[in-house]
Amino acid sequence: MHDGISFERRGIPAAVVITEPFVGAARAMASFDGAPAFRWATLPHPTAELSGGAIGAAAMLVVPAVEAIVLGDGR
Numbered sequence: 747m748h749d750g751i752s753f754e755r756r757g758i759p760a761a762v763v764i765t766e767p768f769v770g771a772a773r774a775m776a777s778f779d780g781a782p783a784f785r786w787a788t789l790p791h792p793t794a795e796l797s798g799g800a801i802g803a804a805a806m807l808v809v810p811a812v813e814a815i816v817l818g819d820g821r
């Protein structure tokens with residue numbers, strides 16, 4: 747979270763991807779870092795056991811959110 751916020755503050759588009767159990771922590775970290783409106787993409791949990799096509803399929807779930815965040819289209 748901190749790295750994504752730091753990049754954005756430097757004018758470098760960044761998308762942070764987290765899994766569902768970490769939404770509360772992400773929200774707290776963003777607020778603590780002075781960026782309470784910072785957006786991130788969320789994947790279902792868990793992802794550690796995924797491999798091959800399953801990890802690719804999981805990644806595809808967040809592509810629209812990552813695009814919206816990086817391109818800044820307000821979605």
